[in-house]
Amino acid sequence: MTIEGKNEGARPRRIRLGMVGGGQGAFIGGVHRMASRIDDHFELVAGALSSTAEKSKASGAELGLDPDRCYGSFEEMAEKEAAREDGIEAVSIVTPNHVHFAAAKAFLERGIHVICDKPLTSNLEDAKQLQRVAHGADALFILTHNYTGYPMIRQARDMVLGGELGTLRVVQVEYAQDWLTEAAELTGAKQAVWRTDPEKSGAGGATGDIGTHAYNLASFVSGLTLKSLAADLDSFVEGRRVDDNGHVMMRFEGGAKGMLWCSQVAPGNENALKLRVYGAKGGLEWEQENPNHLWFTPFGEPKRLITRNGAGAGHAAARVSRIPGGHPEGYLEAFATIYTEAAAAIRARQSDTPVDPAVTYPTVDDGVKGVAFVAACVESSKKDGAWVSV
Amino acid sequence: MTIEGKNEGARPRRIRLGMVGGGQGAFIGGVHRMASRIDDHFELVAGALSSTAEKSKASGAELGLDPDRCYGSFEEMAEKEAAREDGIEAVSIVTPNHVHFAAAKAFLERGIHVICDKPLTSNLEDAKQLQRVAHGADALFILTHNYTGYPMIRQARDMVLGGELGTLRVVQVEYAQDWLTEAAELTGAKQAVWRTDPEKSGAGGATGDIGTHAYNLASFVSGLTLKSLAADLDSFVEGRRVDDNGHVMMRFEGGAKGMLWCSQVAPGNENALKLRVYGAKGGLEWEQENPNHLWFTPFGEPKRLITRNGAGAGHAAARVSRIPGGHPEGYLEAFATIYTEAAAAIRARQSDTPVDPAVTYPTVDDGVKGVAFVAACVESSKKDGAWVSV
Amino acid sequence: MTIEGKNEGARPRRIRLGMVGGGQGAFIGGVHRMASRIDDHFELVAGALSSTAEKSKASGAELGLDPDRCYGSFEEMAEKEAAREDGIEAVSIVTPNHVHFAAAKAFLERGIHVICDKPLTSNLEDAKQLQRVAHGADALFILTHNYTGYPMIRQARDMVLGGELGTLRVVQVEYAQDWLTEAAELTGAKQAVWRTDPEKSGAGGATGDIGTHAYNLASFVSGLTLKSLAADLDSFVEGRRVDDNGHVMMRFEGGAKGMLWCSQVAPGNENALKLRVYGAKGGLEWEQENPNHLWFTPFGEPKRLITRNGAGAGHAAARVSRIPGGHPEGYLEAFATIYTEAAAAIRARQSDTPVDPAVTYPTVDDGVKGVAFVAACVESSKKDGAWVSV
């Protein structure tokens, strides 16, 4: 282990960024802004932060934005920024899910790169349409499945793909929360209201909000392709309009099996995202709430603790780490890594040079898979838990 | 917390015990013997420890048994001990599963109390027949689902039944091991050989060996009744004749849902039995490998660590604890509690007095439920993971 | 990892055991009795359990002892048992500390082996005298520093002595409790009363009760010899007559340094005995409350979890383990190991054969060192924390 600093390399001009959503009272907008600043590759210069021009300007003032670049709608922002010489080069979309599709489309079609929160869209039809738009656009689409930015997740993926676990057999993933144990949506909590409204959130509740994160993470690390699933979704809280607990069994191509549990009614869990992957030669375990630790057991040997920037961690983790092992990096740094990967990809595109092959970020295709996963869960559950193909 | 000793109360004569199985090379026989000694309620005086009289005598010599009471078969032991004035009052059956039925029957029919290892039998037919025999016998039948003897499991059950968690919603239980990650049965390891032989072990492999423990524990703590399940069982190791990994989704009467995972191919897991129970008012978490700790979260309050004989633990835990909090009791003590509960029940029966209502042990009915669970898992898996009633 | 049973080997006749102390309301007496039964090498047949013949008989009745062998004093027991042909071969002394010396002397001088609770005596003079008696006696003296019986402590010692840590540099040891945070001795709690009474306990309070355990454990694992120390002892609870918190800095021969903290006023600690040992090549960490785990870091490599009977554990641990890894053994099993080692030593002595060199138990010399440690702490503290030689 060393605590030497890295030479940071010549730092080009910051990328001009806009934001859709993320006004007062939002949660994820602030996260995106902090994440975009940590590695200093972006500069926020415009926003359609709220649903009216007035609110948007108020929110923009808090962020020090030029009032002329605080817009009342994403359509207006897309149009006007595209027309400016110093217009935004990329946009972060941090609205409720049902807005993702139209907003992303508006920017992609104008050649503005899109960094979009997950899930991709609120339904599979939109997702597939957005996929077509993105593939045809002259702009990049980055989905912020932020957990893929954790260094030890990169380490885990690298070990799996490098064969250190042997042929994979079992994937256990879960994401448990407790904040919807009671009917928070009835007492007006803004996050609870939209996240339990199928019009805004999509047919999946916990499944769409956090199950999709768990599924993405399992896919990212394991490299496995889901073939079919059986799901049992419940709304335990009376009057809730979407699922708040989901149990899923999964079959992957090649024969590996998995279980996924997502819940928002499990008291004692804050953001308990946990992944365990087992193969013929070894096993890995990781927990989001203590993300700098990765447990690796080569079969027949003692369990080992691999730490970020510590002994046992390799290049895949080191290239997305900032500080010495033992000094915890957290959620915001992992999120920042998505932004930094996005910056690398955007700059390569802008300069027409090949992107460093190590650059990794979730794409629109990953987003479609996530929405398809949710749709399959809902379908299976409606069919009384029958197996459905994905 | 106190470290005062308990007054142990007048200690009656030790109960004369025999043992079927548990000769040289066995694992669970030695566990039963240590467990039977810890609280000093039993005295081992006879055995049909091995499959021949000669081997049985050799094993008996190691245990200091009278050679005249080392028998070549359980039938002989049942007959001869029943005829002695100082014959055994109880017998421990610690053979491979397929022998449980006939052995238990032989002793029960002679009025000798039976303490039998789990699972009850190797198939459901035997299980139901044994249930009838046990119900008709003038002797008790105790099944050593030993994990129910852990003090913090008693505490958890007491809290659930007392309503501290509110209506239960979700039960997550798992039992993961790694010792069958490779084909240990091919290299002659005695435990691996019989535990992967469907003739001896039953149709369930991991499901029968450890899944049944997980299911029993979940049932014991939650008090819920299983209604139906969907299971996906696999034999990941080439040539293995029984399942070594099981994924199960469960539906309980009253609407609670559960997931159960059992695996013997999960590198990094020794005996990782974990139970989590969530209700409308709170959640509980417990792990067998650190069994003196129980985590309790009343919804909206900080998570609390309840320790054996520590603050927050109640009478249900204290009556089966031996030493102060912070001095770990382990697997053998939990196992000993089953023996101690058995002794209390046997003595009550012998003296024709009512048994202390706090005395709790797994019965033949629990055993039938366990075997039915395994049978349902196997049936569901054969039907490609379809839901089946239990 | 395997779950095969061990062949237990031919089991000779059980050793006849007496007990001094351990009557109703005692704590440690019951622990000794359970420990003596687990591996079945002893049979309790006599006792001077309480301070009067009547109470002793009452306590003896609870244990099923022959009333004729329940004595009113250890002197009487020593005399009468020594005169019987079937008299006790060994005696467990489990009284308050101030009785240890006279009781041990009475049995040793009659050739009866002594298994004595710690600390050796309540003052250094007695300790040295007992040492002389023991060295001159035709009987063994075993001190129950029970923590040395934990398998992972044996493993740690073996690794240190085998050079896996390189030259030792730093030893951090602590034993924290909280049960004397308030003045429990004023409300009559029996354990609190005698343990805070310098007449019965000795000049050291926390130092003598648990500091001596910590010191012994550090010495046992490190193999280091203490040269000098500086201690700062406090009685934080008003009116307390002995220390309830001790801070100690230690210098060992050869240049290693250490810190020892013992406290009975640290809320949130039950029996938090922790040992950490660091050398030029690696480090070890162990905690009594989770005793089946040993953490080993070879410098520059990932931290490894060595588990009892798991991968990475060697013979030194395996020979004192009973059950598979992942099935926790606890405090009573570690205590039982002291009894089992004692049995091996006693039988070797009885049969005039050499004892297996692997047999290890704390001796009267270790006991003298422990009492000298306490005396030095008290002396240093009286000298305002000055360094004193040991």
Added chain:
Amino acid sequence: MTIEGKNEGARPRRIRLGMVGGGQGAFIGGVHRMASRIDDHFELVAGALSSTAEKSKASGAELGLDPDRCYGSFEEMAEKEAAREDGIEAVSIVTPNHVHFAAAKAFLERGIHVICDKPLTSNLEDAKQLQRVAHGADALFILTHNYTGYPMIRQARDMVLGGELGTLRVVQVEYAQDWLTEAAELTGAKQAVWRTDPEKSGAGGATGDIGTHAYNLASFVSGLTLKSLAADLDSFVEGRRVDDNGHVMMRFEGGAKGMLWCSQVAPGNENALKLRVYGAKGGLEWEQENPNHLWFTPFGEPKRLITRNGAGAGHAAARVSRIPGGHPEGYLEAFATIYTEAAAAIRARQSDTPVDPAVTYPTVDDGVKGVAFVAACVESSKKDGAWVSV
């Protein structure tokens, strides 16, 4: 728990920041820059990043600085920036310790606010002189004892000061690392070279580098004033010129006692800063490597886990938290909090308004105490571990 966003309030213009030190190969400079960006209160516009103008410009180019504002020395920067209308308002000093004094003086005397890395200076004389300068200056001095920025440390301090632990009795603090287990300074590792050079680092090695952090943290949370100490410092690695391991016993005003251990030769420790505080009514435990968790035990009740932005956490923690509980904030966020507190203080000073009384940051006085602590440790150790007043 809620995941609602906070309204961030009107955001004034960013404060213009310069930096001394932090060029290529440095570690802590990058940390300061990331920390200064997270909450967006500062804009880096100038630097004397390296020891020559050329290197400084090269480092500045990497950061996108105007070459005209990349200086060859801090003197030049102080002079020229003070003369500019748009000159820096604050400066971060991130050089090796021996430079802190002169650099801080140069800026303070020109009314430029100073944010300085710890320890304050490399010797006590400089520290006291800097204290006088700072007290006399028309500018603020903020010392980046960054661990005081962790939300759960704020929570702990708030609980202690609020009396939830009762009168404090015992403080155990430690900071263990392993990166100097071998003679890294001989192989040219830049961080190891200067940190083990008494000319640059000061007389204390581990004591000055990390012991001072541990001492500051203990003081910050406990509110106690150190009266005297006894220290035993060692240089275990051959040829090392400063201590790499320190053992310290501490006496506080009012009667509380403490132990402090700092080590850079403890294999298996990365940045293991741990604090435990015990009072008459309860205890607290915290570890830097898992900083979102705080363990609180009210005496006689179960231990409770207080989490950042979770149940049980109060306003003191919430005002320095950014994201929901269960999403870990780390080292950079805690560091950012120091910058954000500094910004609040600087803006209040600039606008001549009173600063929010909740604003908390380490001052020059804390810095003097830290250097005095190191000096006392060195003095005590030279006097063979005698007690010395602080």
